[in-house]
Amino acid sequence: MTATLTHTRPVRRQRWDRRLQWVAVHSLGVALGIMFTLPVVFVLLTAVMASDQAMSSSLWPTQWRFDNFVKVFERAPMLDYLVNSFTYSLLATAGILLSAIPAAYALSKIRWRGQNVFFMLTVAAMMLPPQVVTVPLYDLWVRLGLTGTLVPLIAPYFLFDAFSVFLLRQFFLTIPRDYIEAAKIDGCSEFQAMVRVLVPMAKPGIAATMMFCFLYTWNDYFGPLLYTGENRDSWPLSLALASFRGMHHVEWNLTMAATAVVMAPAIVLFVFAQKSFVRGITFTGVKG
Template identity: 75%
Template sequence: MTTATATPRRTSGGSPVVVRRKTNWNRILYWVATHSLGVALGLMFTLPVIFVLLTAFMRSDQAMTASWWPREWHFENFVEVFDRAPMVTYLINSLTYSLLATLGILVSAIPAAYALAKLKWRGQTWAFMAVVAAMMLPPQVVIVPLFDMWVRMGLTGTLVPLIAPYFLFDAFSIFLLRQFFLTIPKDYLDAARIDGCSEWQVLTRVLVPMARPGIAAAAMFCFLFTWNDYFGPLLYTGEARDHWTLSLAIASFRGMHHVEWNLTMAATVLTMLPAIVLFVFAQKSFVKGITFTGVKG
Protein backbone atom coordinates (compact mmCIF):
# COMPACT_ATOMS: atom_id res chain seq x y z
CA MET A 1 0.00 0.00 0.00
CA THR A 2 2.39 2.65 1.16
CA THR A 3 5.28 1.32 -0.83
CA ALA A 4 3.26 1.42 -4.01
CA THR A 5 2.75 5.14 -3.71
CA ALA A 6 6.13 5.90 -2.20
CA THR A 7 7.84 5.81 -5.59
CA PRO A 8 5.84 8.39 -7.49
CA ARG A 9 5.43 10.65 -4.50
CA ARG A 10 8.56 12.66 -5.20
CA THR A 11 7.23 13.71 -8.55
CA SER A 12 4.93 16.63 -8.49
CA GLY A 13 1.19 16.63 -8.30
CA GLY A 14 0.40 18.51 -11.46
CA SER A 15 3.39 18.86 -13.78
CA PRO A 16 2.29 17.06 -16.87
CA VAL A 17 4.58 14.83 -18.82
CA VAL A 18 3.58 16.43 -22.10
CA VAL A 19 4.90 19.84 -21.19
CA ARG A 20 8.12 18.34 -20.02
CA ARG A 21 8.83 16.85 -23.40
CA LYS A 22 7.91 19.89 -25.46
CA THR A 23 10.75 22.30 -24.76
CA ASN A 24 13.44 22.72 -22.21
CA TRP A 25 12.73 26.43 -22.07
CA ASN A 26 9.21 25.97 -20.81
CA ARG A 27 10.44 23.58 -18.19
CA ILE A 28 13.01 26.01 -16.87
CA LEU A 29 10.46 28.79 -16.77
CA TYR A 30 8.05 26.58 -14.88
CA TRP A 31 10.78 25.57 -12.44
CA VAL A 32 11.76 29.19 -11.80
CA ALA A 33 8.15 30.32 -11.42
CA THR A 34 7.13 27.67 -8.91
CA HIS A 35 10.31 27.96 -6.92
CA SER A 36 10.23 31.73 -6.64
CA LEU A 37 6.59 31.47 -5.60
CA GLY A 38 7.62 28.87 -3.03
CA VAL A 39 10.41 31.05 -1.69
CA ALA A 40 8.07 34.05 -1.58
CA LEU A 41 5.54 32.04 0.41
CA GLY A 42 8.24 30.78 2.74
CA LEU A 43 9.41 34.35 3.34
CA MET A 44 5.89 35.62 3.85
CA PHE A 45 5.25 33.03 6.50
CA THR A 46 8.60 33.52 8.17
CA LEU A 47 8.82 37.34 8.29
CA PRO A 48 6.69 37.85 11.40
CA VAL A 49 8.56 35.02 13.10
CA ILE A 50 11.86 36.71 12.29
CA PHE A 51 10.35 39.83 13.77
CA VAL A 52 9.72 37.92 17.01
CA LEU A 53 13.33 36.77 17.01
CA LEU A 54 14.71 40.27 16.39
CA THR A 55 12.58 41.76 19.15
CA ALA A 56 13.87 39.11 21.55
CA PHE A 57 17.36 40.60 21.22
CA MET A 58 16.36 44.25 21.69
CA ARG A 59 16.56 46.51 24.67
CA SER A 60 13.23 46.93 26.38
CA ASP A 61 12.88 50.52 25.16
CA GLN A 62 13.33 49.61 21.51
CA ALA A 63 10.98 46.64 21.44
CA MET A 64 7.67 47.24 19.59
CA THR A 65 8.74 50.61 18.29
CA ALA A 66 8.94 51.68 14.66
CA SER A 67 12.59 50.66 14.35
CA TRP A 68 12.73 46.94 13.99
CA TRP A 69 16.41 46.13 13.61
CA PRO A 70 18.08 45.76 17.04
CA ARG A 71 20.37 48.71 17.76
CA GLU A 72 22.33 46.50 20.12
CA TRP A 73 22.15 42.76 20.46
CA HIS A 74 21.15 41.71 23.94
CA PHE A 75 21.72 38.00 24.07
CA GLU A 76 21.42 38.17 27.83
CA ASN A 77 17.64 38.66 27.44
CA PHE A 78 17.37 34.91 27.20
CA VAL A 79 19.30 34.52 30.45
CA GLU A 80 17.13 37.15 32.08
CA VAL A 81 14.00 35.21 31.21
CA PHE A 82 15.32 32.38 33.33
CA ASP A 83 16.25 34.74 36.16
CA ARG A 84 12.88 36.39 36.13
CA ALA A 85 10.63 33.37 36.10
CA PRO A 86 11.14 29.75 37.12
CA MET A 87 11.22 28.67 33.51
CA VAL A 88 12.48 25.19 34.35
CA THR A 89 9.46 24.53 36.55
CA TYR A 90 7.17 25.85 33.81
CA LEU A 91 8.96 23.69 31.25
CA ILE A 92 8.44 20.60 33.40
CA ASN A 93 4.76 21.50 33.82
CA SER A 94 4.34 22.03 30.08
CA LEU A 95 6.03 18.72 29.35
CA THR A 96 3.92 16.94 31.95
CA TYR A 97 0.74 18.36 30.49
CA SER A 98 1.61 17.73 26.84
CA LEU A 99 3.19 14.30 27.23
CA LEU A 100 0.50 12.90 29.51
CA ALA A 101 -2.27 14.31 27.34
CA THR A 102 -0.67 12.71 24.31
CA LEU A 103 -0.37 9.41 26.13
CA GLY A 104 -3.99 9.89 27.14
CA ILE A 105 -5.33 10.10 23.60
CA LEU A 106 -3.29 7.06 22.60
CA VAL A 107 -4.97 5.06 25.33
CA SER A 108 -8.50 6.38 24.95
CA ALA A 109 -8.95 7.56 21.37
CA ILE A 110 -7.46 4.63 19.46
CA PRO A 111 -9.98 2.02 20.66
CA ALA A 112 -12.87 4.42 20.27
CA ALA A 113 -11.81 5.43 16.77
CA TYR A 114 -11.42 1.76 15.91
CA ALA A 115 -14.91 0.96 17.08
CA LEU A 116 -16.29 3.90 15.11
CA ALA A 117 -14.38 3.17 11.92
CA LYS A 118 -14.03 -0.58 11.71
CA LEU A 119 -16.83 -2.24 13.65
CA LYS A 120 -20.49 -2.21 12.69
CA TRP A 121 -22.95 -1.61 15.49
CA ARG A 122 -26.26 -0.03 16.19
CA GLY A 123 -26.02 3.59 17.27
CA GLN A 124 -22.70 3.99 15.55
CA THR A 125 -23.90 6.94 13.52
CA TRP A 126 -25.28 8.58 16.62
CA ALA A 127 -22.05 7.99 18.48
CA PHE A 128 -20.08 9.54 15.67
CA MET A 129 -22.50 12.43 15.56
CA ALA A 130 -21.95 12.93 19.27
CA VAL A 131 -18.19 13.06 18.74
CA VAL A 132 -18.52 15.72 16.08
CA ALA A 133 -21.05 17.65 18.17
CA ALA A 134 -18.72 17.62 21.16
CA MET A 135 -15.98 19.00 18.96
CA MET A 136 -18.18 21.82 17.73
CA LEU A 137 -19.07 23.12 21.15
CA PRO A 138 -16.80 26.02 22.10
CA PRO A 139 -14.94 25.48 25.38
CA GLN A 140 -16.55 28.60 26.88
CA VAL A 141 -19.82 26.69 26.94
CA VAL A 142 -18.71 23.92 29.21
CA ILE A 143 -16.22 25.65 31.47
CA VAL A 144 -18.57 26.84 34.17
CA PRO A 145 -20.00 23.47 35.22
CA LEU A 146 -16.68 21.75 34.66
CA PHE A 147 -14.82 24.32 36.69
CA ASP A 148 -17.42 23.84 39.40
CA MET A 149 -16.93 20.08 39.26
CA TRP A 150 -13.15 20.30 39.61
CA VAL A 151 -13.56 22.77 42.46
CA ARG A 152 -15.71 20.29 44.34
CA MET A 153 -13.10 17.61 43.72
CA GLY A 154 -10.50 20.02 45.08
CA LEU A 155 -8.37 19.64 41.98
CA THR A 156 -8.23 23.21 40.70
CA GLY A 157 -4.75 24.59 40.99
CA THR A 158 -3.30 21.33 39.69
CA LEU A 159 -2.71 19.92 36.23
CA VAL A 160 -5.27 17.14 36.73
CA PRO A 161 -8.28 18.97 35.19
CA LEU A 162 -6.18 19.62 32.12
CA ILE A 163 -4.87 16.09 31.64
CA ALA A 164 -7.69 13.84 32.84
CA PRO A 165 -10.09 14.47 29.93
CA TYR A 166 -7.54 13.23 27.43
CA PHE A 167 -7.52 9.81 29.09
CA LEU A 168 -11.24 9.48 28.50
CA PHE A 169 -12.57 11.51 25.61
CA ASP A 170 -10.91 13.82 23.17
CA ALA A 171 -13.29 14.39 20.29
CA PHE A 172 -10.71 15.87 17.93
CA SER A 173 -8.35 12.90 18.23
CA ILE A 174 -11.14 10.37 17.91
CA PHE A 175 -12.37 12.12 14.78
CA LEU A 176 -8.93 12.40 13.22
CA LEU A 177 -7.99 8.80 14.00
CA ARG A 178 -11.31 7.52 12.69
CA GLN A 179 -10.61 9.23 9.37
CA PHE A 180 -7.22 7.54 9.25
CA PHE A 181 -8.56 4.12 10.19
CA LEU A 182 -11.22 4.34 7.50
CA THR A 183 -8.49 4.29 4.88
CA ILE A 184 -7.12 0.94 5.98
CA PRO A 185 -8.56 -1.87 3.86
CA LYS A 186 -10.99 -4.14 5.63
CA ASP A 187 -9.36 -7.22 4.08
CA TYR A 188 -6.32 -7.06 6.35
CA LEU A 189 -8.50 -7.00 9.42
CA ASP A 190 -10.77 -9.77 8.17
CA ALA A 191 -7.75 -11.93 7.42
CA ALA A 192 -6.59 -11.51 10.97
CA ARG A 193 -10.07 -12.34 12.27
CA ILE A 194 -10.16 -15.55 10.25
CA ASP A 195 -6.79 -16.42 11.79
CA GLY A 196 -8.58 -16.30 15.14
CA CYS A 197 -7.50 -12.94 16.40
CA SER A 198 -9.80 -11.25 18.91
CA GLU A 199 -10.88 -7.70 18.14
CA TRP A 200 -8.34 -6.47 20.66
CA GLN A 201 -5.61 -8.39 18.84
CA VAL A 202 -6.82 -7.13 15.47
CA LEU A 203 -6.53 -3.62 16.85
CA THR A 204 -3.14 -3.95 18.50
CA ARG A 205 -1.39 -6.33 16.11
CA VAL A 206 -2.79 -5.29 12.74
CA LEU A 207 -4.43 -1.90 12.76
CA VAL A 208 -2.11 0.04 15.06
CA PRO A 209 1.09 -0.98 13.22
CA MET A 210 -0.54 -0.16 9.87
CA ALA A 211 -1.89 3.17 11.05
CA ARG A 212 1.23 4.12 12.97
CA PRO A 213 1.91 7.21 10.82
CA GLY A 214 -1.65 8.45 11.33
CA ILE A 215 -1.40 7.86 15.04
CA ALA A 216 1.88 9.77 15.07
CA ALA A 217 0.13 12.69 13.41
CA ALA A 218 -2.74 12.67 15.89
CA ALA A 219 -0.27 12.46 18.76
CA MET A 220 1.66 15.39 17.43
CA PHE A 221 -1.40 17.57 16.95
CA CYS A 222 -2.35 16.76 20.52
CA PHE A 223 1.12 17.59 21.80
CA LEU A 224 1.28 20.90 19.96
CA PHE A 225 -2.24 21.91 20.92
CA THR A 226 -1.62 21.32 24.61
CA TRP A 227 1.82 22.91 24.36
CA ASN A 228 0.29 26.19 23.17
CA ASP A 229 -2.91 25.91 25.21
CA TYR A 230 -3.44 29.12 27.14
CA PHE A 231 -7.09 29.02 28.06
CA GLY A 232 -6.97 25.73 30.02
CA PRO A 233 -3.92 26.46 32.16
CA LEU A 234 -5.19 30.00 32.79
CA LEU A 235 -8.49 28.67 34.05
CA TYR A 236 -7.27 25.82 36.20
CA THR A 237 -3.78 26.77 37.33
CA GLY A 238 -4.02 30.57 37.16
CA GLU A 239 -3.83 30.99 40.92
CA ALA A 240 -1.26 28.27 41.49
CA ARG A 241 2.01 29.59 40.17
CA ASP A 242 3.88 26.33 40.78
CA HIS A 243 1.67 24.67 38.19
CA TRP A 244 1.92 27.29 35.46
CA THR A 245 2.87 26.19 31.97
CA LEU A 246 5.21 27.98 29.57
CA SER A 247 2.37 29.40 27.49
CA LEU A 248 0.91 30.97 30.61
CA ALA A 249 4.28 32.19 31.83
CA ILE A 250 4.76 34.32 28.73
CA ALA A 251 2.02 36.60 29.98
CA SER A 252 3.93 37.21 33.19
CA PHE A 253 6.22 39.68 31.48
CA ARG A 254 3.36 42.12 31.52
CA GLY A 255 3.32 44.80 34.16
CA MET A 256 0.60 47.16 35.25
CA HIS A 257 1.31 49.73 32.60
CA HIS A 258 4.09 48.16 30.65
CA VAL A 259 4.87 45.05 28.72
CA GLU A 260 8.48 43.96 28.47
CA TRP A 261 8.32 42.99 24.86
CA ASN A 262 11.91 41.91 24.49
CA LEU A 263 11.56 39.39 27.32
CA THR A 264 8.09 38.35 26.18
CA MET A 265 9.45 37.56 22.74
CA ALA A 266 12.52 35.82 24.16
CA ALA A 267 10.18 33.64 26.20
CA THR A 268 8.07 33.06 23.08
CA VAL A 269 11.13 31.89 21.18
CA LEU A 270 12.08 29.58 24.05
CA THR A 271 8.55 28.17 24.09
CA MET A 272 8.56 27.59 20.34
CA LEU A 273 11.93 25.85 20.28
CA PRO A 274 10.84 22.47 21.65
CA ALA A 275 7.85 22.48 19.31
CA ILE A 276 10.03 23.28 16.30
CA VAL A 277 12.54 20.58 17.19
CA LEU A 278 9.71 18.11 17.60
CA PHE A 279 8.22 19.10 14.26
CA VAL A 280 11.51 18.80 12.37
CA PHE A 281 12.13 15.34 13.80
CA ALA A 282 8.57 14.13 13.48
CA GLN A 283 8.10 15.61 10.02
CA LYS A 284 8.77 12.40 8.15
CA SER A 285 6.49 10.04 9.99
CA PHE A 286 3.99 12.82 10.42
CA VAL A 287 3.66 13.66 6.76
CA LYS A 288 3.80 10.01 5.83
CA GLY A 289 1.03 9.48 8.32
CA ILE A 290 -1.36 11.83 6.62
CA THR A 291 -0.25 10.53 3.26
CA PHE A 292 -2.10 7.39 4.14
CA THR A 293 -5.44 9.14 3.90
CA GLY A 294 -4.60 10.52 0.55
CA VAL A 295 -3.77 7.14 -0.88
CA LYS A 296 -7.25 5.86 -0.48
CA GLY A 297 -8.83 9.08 -1.74
Protein backbone atom coordinates in the same frame (compact mmCIF):
# COMPACT_ATOMS: atom_id res chain seq x y z
CA MET B 1 -1.92 33.68 -18.49
CA THR B 2 -2.75 33.60 -22.17
CA ALA B 3 -2.72 29.86 -22.39
CA THR B 4 -6.07 29.77 -24.24
CA LEU B 5 -4.64 31.27 -27.33
CA THR B 6 -1.45 29.26 -27.33
CA HIS B 7 -2.21 27.20 -30.38
CA THR B 8 -2.56 30.33 -32.52
CA ARG B 9 0.78 31.72 -31.39
CA PRO B 10 4.32 30.97 -32.45
CA VAL B 11 6.08 28.44 -30.29
CA ARG B 12 8.73 30.91 -29.14
CA ARG B 13 6.15 33.30 -27.83
CA GLN B 14 4.51 30.44 -26.00
CA ARG B 15 7.77 29.44 -24.34
CA TRP B 16 8.34 33.06 -23.34
CA ASP B 17 4.90 33.20 -21.74
CA ARG B 18 5.55 30.06 -19.79
CA ARG B 19 8.85 31.41 -18.55
CA LEU B 20 7.21 34.66 -17.51
CA GLN B 21 4.54 32.73 -15.69
CA TRP B 22 7.22 30.65 -13.95
CA VAL B 23 8.97 33.81 -12.77
CA ALA B 24 5.73 35.41 -11.61
CA VAL B 25 4.53 32.38 -9.68
CA HIS B 26 7.90 31.75 -8.12
CA SER B 27 8.48 35.31 -7.03
CA LEU B 28 5.00 35.28 -5.52
CA GLY B 29 5.90 32.06 -3.72
CA VAL B 30 9.16 33.50 -2.40
CA ALA B 31 7.36 36.67 -1.29
CA LEU B 32 4.84 34.57 0.61
CA GLY B 33 7.61 32.56 2.22
CA ILE B 34 9.32 35.74 3.40
CA MET B 35 6.07 37.26 4.61
CA PHE B 36 5.29 34.24 6.74
CA THR B 37 8.81 34.11 8.13
CA LEU B 38 9.35 37.79 8.93
CA PRO B 39 7.47 37.90 12.26
CA VAL B 40 9.57 35.03 13.58
CA VAL B 41 12.71 36.83 12.41
CA PHE B 42 11.60 39.98 14.25
CA VAL B 43 10.98 37.98 17.39
CA LEU B 44 14.43 36.40 17.22
CA LEU B 45 16.21 39.68 16.46
CA THR B 46 14.44 41.53 19.27
CA ALA B 47 15.18 38.65 21.61
CA VAL B 48 18.89 39.30 21.36
CA MET B 49 18.76 43.10 21.59
CA ALA B 50 19.64 45.19 24.60
CA SER B 51 16.57 46.42 26.45
CA ASP B 52 16.70 50.07 25.37
CA GLN B 53 17.25 49.07 21.77
CA ALA B 54 14.14 46.91 21.71
CA MET B 55 12.07 50.04 22.28
CA SER B 56 13.93 52.15 19.74
CA SER B 57 13.68 52.33 15.99
CA SER B 58 16.40 50.00 14.83
CA LEU B 59 15.86 46.56 13.41
CA TRP B 60 19.31 45.03 13.65
CA PRO B 61 20.83 44.34 17.07
CA THR B 62 23.83 46.56 17.74
CA GLN B 63 25.09 44.23 20.40
CA TRP B 64 24.10 40.59 20.37
CA ARG B 65 22.79 39.74 23.81
CA PHE B 66 22.41 36.00 23.73
CA ASP B 67 22.41 36.01 27.51
CA ASN B 68 18.83 37.31 27.27
CA PHE B 69 17.76 33.70 26.96
CA VAL B 70 19.50 32.96 30.25
CA LYS B 71 18.00 36.05 31.86
CA VAL B 72 14.51 34.88 30.98
CA PHE B 73 15.05 31.79 33.09
CA GLU B 74 16.48 33.87 35.92
CA ARG B 75 13.72 36.45 36.02
CA ALA B 76 10.84 34.00 36.07
CA PRO B 77 10.40 30.39 37.11
CA MET B 78 10.43 29.41 33.44
CA LEU B 79 11.76 25.99 34.25
CA ASP B 80 8.69 25.26 36.39
CA TYR B 81 6.42 26.50 33.63
CA LEU B 82 8.30 24.33 31.16
CA VAL B 83 7.86 21.27 33.37
CA ASN B 84 4.13 22.01 33.69
CA SER B 85 3.79 22.36 29.93
CA PHE B 86 5.52 19.05 29.34
CA THR B 87 3.47 17.36 32.06
CA TYR B 88 0.24 18.55 30.50
CA SER B 89 1.20 17.77 26.91
CA LEU B 90 2.93 14.43 27.46
CA LEU B 91 0.30 13.01 29.81
CA ALA B 92 -2.52 14.13 27.55
CA THR B 93 -0.78 12.51 24.59
CA ALA B 94 -0.33 9.31 26.57
CA GLY B 95 -4.00 9.55 27.51
CA ILE B 96 -5.27 9.52 23.97
CA LEU B 97 -3.17 6.44 23.20
CA LEU B 98 -5.13 4.57 25.84
CA SER B 99 -8.56 6.02 25.20
CA ALA B 100 -8.81 7.08 21.58
CA ILE B 101 -7.28 4.06 19.82
CA PRO B 102 -9.85 1.52 21.10
CA ALA B 103 -12.70 3.93 20.47
CA ALA B 104 -11.53 4.69 16.95
CA TYR B 105 -11.07 0.98 16.34
CA ALA B 106 -14.61 0.23 17.46
CA LEU B 107 -15.90 3.07 15.31
CA SER B 108 -14.10 1.97 12.18
CA LYS B 109 -13.50 -1.77 12.31
CA ILE B 110 -16.43 -3.28 14.18
CA ARG B 111 -20.03 -2.87 13.06
CA TRP B 112 -22.55 -2.05 15.72
CA ARG B 113 -25.78 -0.20 16.14
CA GLY B 114 -25.33 3.40 17.24
CA GLN B 115 -21.94 3.59 15.60
CA ASN B 116 -22.93 6.41 13.29
CA VAL B 117 -24.73 8.25 16.04
CA PHE B 118 -21.68 8.19 18.26
CA PHE B 119 -19.48 9.30 15.41
CA MET B 120 -21.73 12.28 14.73
CA LEU B 121 -21.71 13.10 18.45
CA THR B 122 -17.94 13.02 18.31
CA VAL B 123 -17.91 15.48 15.46
CA ALA B 124 -20.36 17.70 17.31
CA ALA B 125 -18.21 17.57 20.45
CA MET B 126 -15.17 18.44 18.39
CA MET B 127 -16.89 21.52 17.04
CA LEU B 128 -18.35 22.66 20.36
CA PRO B 129 -16.82 25.93 21.62
CA PRO B 130 -15.13 24.99 24.90
CA GLN B 131 -16.74 27.96 26.62
CA VAL B 132 -20.17 26.39 26.31
CA VAL B 133 -19.55 23.68 28.89
CA THR B 134 -17.15 25.47 31.21
CA VAL B 135 -19.59 26.61 33.89
CA PRO B 136 -20.67 23.13 35.09
CA LEU B 137 -17.26 21.62 34.46
CA TYR B 138 -15.50 24.28 36.50
CA ASP B 139 -18.09 23.77 39.21
CA LEU B 140 -17.45 20.02 39.09
CA TRP B 141 -13.68 20.39 39.44
CA VAL B 142 -14.16 22.92 42.24
CA ARG B 143 -16.27 20.42 44.16
CA LEU B 144 -13.60 17.79 43.63
CA GLY B 145 -11.06 20.30 44.95
CA LEU B 146 -8.89 19.97 41.87
CA THR B 147 -8.86 23.48 40.46
CA GLY B 148 -5.42 24.99 40.65
CA THR B 149 -3.89 21.73 39.45
CA LEU B 150 -3.30 20.25 36.03
CA VAL B 151 -5.73 17.38 36.67
CA PRO B 152 -8.81 19.02 35.12
CA LEU B 153 -6.78 19.60 31.97
CA ILE B 154 -5.28 16.13 31.67
CA ALA B 155 -8.00 13.81 32.96
CA PRO B 156 -10.40 14.17 30.00
CA TYR B 157 -7.75 12.86 27.60
CA PHE B 158 -7.75 9.53 29.39
CA LEU B 159 -11.43 9.09 28.61
CA PHE B 160 -12.44 10.94 25.49
CA ASP B 161 -10.83 13.42 23.18
CA ALA B 162 -13.18 14.07 20.30
CA PHE B 163 -10.58 15.30 17.86
CA SER B 164 -8.23 12.35 18.38
CA VAL B 165 -11.05 9.82 18.05
CA PHE B 166 -12.21 11.54 14.88
CA LEU B 167 -8.78 11.70 13.30
CA LEU B 168 -7.81 8.13 14.23
CA ARG B 169 -11.09 6.80 12.88
CA GLN B 170 -10.41 8.52 9.57
CA PHE B 171 -6.94 6.95 9.50
CA PHE B 172 -8.15 3.50 10.47
CA LEU B 173 -10.73 3.56 7.68
CA THR B 174 -7.90 3.61 5.16
CA ILE B 175 -6.59 0.28 6.42
CA PRO B 176 -8.41 -2.55 4.68
CA ARG B 177 -10.52 -4.66 6.96
CA ASP B 178 -9.20 -7.81 5.31
CA TYR B 179 -6.09 -7.66 7.49
CA ILE B 180 -8.19 -7.61 10.64
CA GLU B 181 -10.40 -10.43 9.38
CA ALA B 182 -7.34 -12.49 8.53
CA ALA B 183 -5.93 -11.96 12.00
CA LYS B 184 -9.19 -13.01 13.53
CA ILE B 185 -9.32 -16.16 11.41
CA ASP B 186 -5.87 -16.90 12.86
CA GLY B 187 -7.47 -16.81 16.28
CA CYS B 188 -6.87 -13.25 17.38
CA SER B 189 -9.42 -11.49 19.54
CA GLU B 190 -10.50 -8.00 18.55
CA PHE B 191 -8.12 -6.64 21.13
CA GLN B 192 -5.22 -8.66 19.78
CA ALA B 193 -6.13 -7.72 16.23
CA MET B 194 -6.07 -4.10 17.21
CA VAL B 195 -2.76 -4.23 19.05
CA ARG B 196 -0.89 -6.62 16.76
CA VAL B 197 -2.28 -5.76 13.34
CA LEU B 198 -3.96 -2.39 13.21
CA VAL B 199 -1.70 -0.34 15.45
CA PRO B 200 1.54 -1.27 13.64
CA MET B 201 -0.10 -0.53 10.29
CA ALA B 202 -1.55 2.78 11.48
CA LYS B 203 1.67 4.06 13.02
CA PRO B 204 1.91 7.18 10.83
CA GLY B 205 -1.67 8.10 11.62
CA ILE B 206 -1.20 7.50 15.31
CA ALA B 207 1.99 9.55 15.26
CA ALA B 208 0.18 12.42 13.57
CA THR B 209 -2.67 12.26 16.08
CA MET B 210 -0.20 12.29 18.96
CA MET B 211 1.56 15.29 17.53
CA PHE B 212 -1.69 17.18 17.14
CA CYS B 213 -2.60 16.38 20.70
CA PHE B 214 0.82 17.49 21.92
CA LEU B 215 0.60 20.72 19.96
CA TYR B 216 -2.95 21.51 20.97
CA THR B 217 -2.18 21.08 24.65
CA TRP B 218 1.13 22.91 24.36
CA ASN B 219 -0.64 25.87 22.77
CA ASP B 220 -3.73 25.71 24.97
CA TYR B 221 -4.42 28.95 26.79
CA PHE B 222 -8.09 28.90 27.73
CA GLY B 223 -7.96 25.65 29.72
CA PRO B 224 -4.93 26.60 31.82
CA LEU B 225 -6.31 30.12 32.35
CA LEU B 226 -9.54 28.67 33.67
CA TYR B 227 -8.26 25.85 35.83
CA THR B 228 -4.74 26.83 36.86
CA GLY B 229 -5.08 30.63 36.79
CA GLU B 230 -5.33 30.78 40.57
CA ASN B 231 -2.15 28.82 41.20
CA ARG B 232 1.03 30.01 39.59
CA ASP B 233 2.80 26.76 40.47
CA SER B 234 0.64 24.94 37.91
CA TRP B 235 0.96 27.41 35.07
CA PRO B 236 2.12 26.07 31.73
CA LEU B 237 4.26 28.22 29.46
CA SER B 238 1.48 29.52 27.24
CA LEU B 239 -0.35 31.07 30.19
CA ALA B 240 2.81 32.27 31.90
CA LEU B 241 3.96 33.98 28.72
CA ALA B 242 0.83 36.10 28.43
CA SER B 243 1.30 37.38 31.98
CA PHE B 244 5.06 37.45 31.70
CA ARG B 245 5.61 41.12 30.98
CA GLY B 246 3.33 42.41 33.67
CA MET B 247 4.16 39.93 36.37
CA HIS B 248 7.90 39.95 36.12
CA HIS B 249 8.29 43.54 35.00
CA VAL B 250 10.43 42.57 32.11
CA GLU B 251 11.37 44.45 29.00
CA TRP B 252 10.28 43.72 25.45
CA ASN B 253 13.56 42.05 24.52
CA LEU B 254 13.16 39.48 27.30
CA THR B 255 9.49 39.05 26.43
CA MET B 256 10.47 38.20 22.86
CA ALA B 257 13.18 35.84 24.11
CA ALA B 258 10.54 34.04 26.15
CA THR B 259 8.23 34.03 23.15
CA ALA B 260 10.93 32.30 21.14
CA VAL B 261 11.39 29.74 23.90
CA VAL B 262 7.67 28.94 23.88
CA MET B 263 7.56 28.65 20.09
CA ALA B 264 10.62 26.44 19.85
CA PRO B 265 9.34 22.96 20.81
CA ALA B 266 6.50 23.06 18.28
CA ILE B 267 8.85 24.08 15.51
CA VAL B 268 11.40 21.41 16.41
CA LEU B 269 8.65 18.82 16.46
CA PHE B 270 7.52 19.92 13.03
CA VAL B 271 10.98 19.85 11.49
CA PHE B 272 11.43 16.26 12.62
CA ALA B 273 8.02 15.02 11.58
CA GLN B 274 6.89 17.21 8.76
CA LYS B 275 5.50 14.39 6.65
CA SER B 276 3.21 13.00 9.34
CA PHE B 277 1.97 16.47 10.02
CA VAL B 278 0.99 17.23 6.48
CA ARG B 279 -0.65 13.83 6.18
CA GLY B 280 -2.56 14.40 9.37
CA ILE B 281 -3.78 17.83 8.36
CA THR B 282 -5.13 16.65 5.05
CA PHE B 283 -7.08 14.01 6.91
CA THR B 284 -8.90 16.58 9.00
CA GLY B 285 -10.43 17.97 5.85
CA VAL B 286 -13.74 16.48 4.90
CA LYS B 287 -13.56 13.79 2.29
CA GLY B 288 -15.53 14.88 -0.73
